[in-house]
Amino acid sequence: MDEPGWPDRCILARPFSGLPRYIVFEARSHPLPSPEATLPHPDLPHARDLVAQAERVVALTGAGISAESGVPTFRDAGGLWRNHRPEELSTIGAFERDPRTVWEWYEWRRGFLATCEPNEGHRALARFFLRRGVDGIVTQNVDGLHTRAAAEEAGDGPPDAAFPIEIHGAIARDRCNDCGLRAEAEPLAAHDDTARGTGTGEAPPGGTLPRCAECGGLRRPDVVLFGEMLDGALLERAQTMAARADLCLVIGTSAVVYPAAGIPLATLHGGGRIIEVNPQATDLTRAAEVALRGAAGEVLPELLA
Numbered sequence: 001m002d003e004p005g006w007p008d009r010c011i012l013a014r015p016f017s018g019l020p021r022y023i024v025f026e027a028r029s030h031p032l033p034s035p036e037a038t039l040p041h042p043d044l045p046h047a048r049d050l051v052a053q054a055e056r057v058v059a060l061t062g063a064g065i066s067a068e069s070g071v072p073t074f075r076d077a078g079g080l081w082r083n084h085r086p087e088e089l090s091t092i093g094a095f096e097r098d099p100r101t102v103w104e105w106y107e108w109r110r111g112f113l114a115t116c117e118p119n120e121g122h123r124a125l126a127r128f129f130l131r132r133g134v135d136g137i138v139t140q141n142v143d144g145l146h147t148r149a150a151a152e153e154a155g156d157g158p159p160d161a162a163f164p165i166e167i168h169g170a171i172a173r174d175r176c177n178d179c180g181l182r183a184e185a186e187p188l189a190a191h192d193d194t195a196r197g198t199g200t201g202e203a204p205p206g207g208t209l210p211r212c213a214e215c216g217g218l219r220r221p222d223v224v225l226f227g228e229m230l231d232g233a234l235l236e237r238a239q240t241m242a243a244r245a246d247l248c249l250v251i252g253t254s255a256v257v258y259p260a261a262g263i264p265l266a267t268l269h270g271g272g273r274i275i276e277v278n279p280q281a282t283d284l285t286r287a288a289e290v291a292l293r294g295a296a297g298e299v300l301p302e303l304l305a
């Protein structure tokens with residue numbers, strides 16, 4: 001994978017004793033295989049049996065579950081990291097060097113996410129966990145579509161069981177880069193505060209960017225950037241849930257970004273099984289009991305009905 005400037009690769013030789021909490025990816029030793037979707041899914045009955053028999057189920061989702069909502073993935077053809085340089089847009093170093101560029105990138109993503117809706121995959125997953133009332137969804141996605149699907153599918157009931165653990169954060173929130181205070185996102189244009197400049201007539205670095213109401217620090221989107229630590233409590237909840245699960249549904253992720261990609265392995269180590277839903281094979285496929293090749297929006301309603 002040609003992504004210069006990334007942190008060192010993380011090899012999960014001992015997945016559960018040394019999972020890194022900072023976000024890294026394992027460079028793949030081989031290119032992504034070509035699509036190999038097969039319909040109808042010959043393994044669907046077996047997969048449905050596994051779902052029916054499982055007492056505890058966890059789902060790990062990635063960008064692929066939102067693809068049918070029109071949200072670009074990262075590493076597929078046409079994916080964000082095929083056309084943009086992540087080291088300039090989505091690392092903590094980039095934010096410290098050039099916060100405006102990072103802000104504009106996330107502002108652009110916020111803009112198109114505002115036009116996207118949850119799809120049948122989000123909805124089927126939300127209904128499934130609402131029905132069960134236990135266990136839940138761990139997502140790498142920051143797009144908020146699981147949360148919206150949960151709220152919409154819950155009707156008058158509490159949507160809690162279908163609310164995801166968002167281990168990479170939520171793009172719809174801001175967070176202070178200094179004190180960590182969270183705040184609702186506001187449009188970049190609403191923060192033209194050059195008035196409190198340096199007195200030299202020049203804006204300070206980041207001077208026109210949103211500032212924390214509490215400490216005056218620079219705000220940033222509340223997402224985990226490459227090179228940053230994940231929230232320890234969230235990661236722990238996700239890993240505990242996965243370790244206790246009989247079944248882990250791995251949906252729409254290339255499974256190359258750690259520590260997220262290690263979460264299904266916690267289920268395996270606990271004696272549980274994996275069902276993968278993805279049009280392509282991944283490094284996790286060989287660990288899966290069943291790999292359903294297809295789009296999440298088509299497969300999940302059949303699998304979880």
Ligand code: APR
Pocket residue numbers: 061062063064065067068073074075076079140141168251252253254255256257277278279280282294295296297
């Ligand atoms: N249904 C299911 N899977 C799909 C679909 C679909 N309709 N379309 C594409 N996919 C699959 C692709 O085959 C691929 O395996 O989704 C996966 C998307 O992989 P990535 O683009 O690498 O996304 P993801 O795994 O979520 O990336 C992890 O990388 O840049 C970071 O922080 C970002 O959370 C992200 C992390």
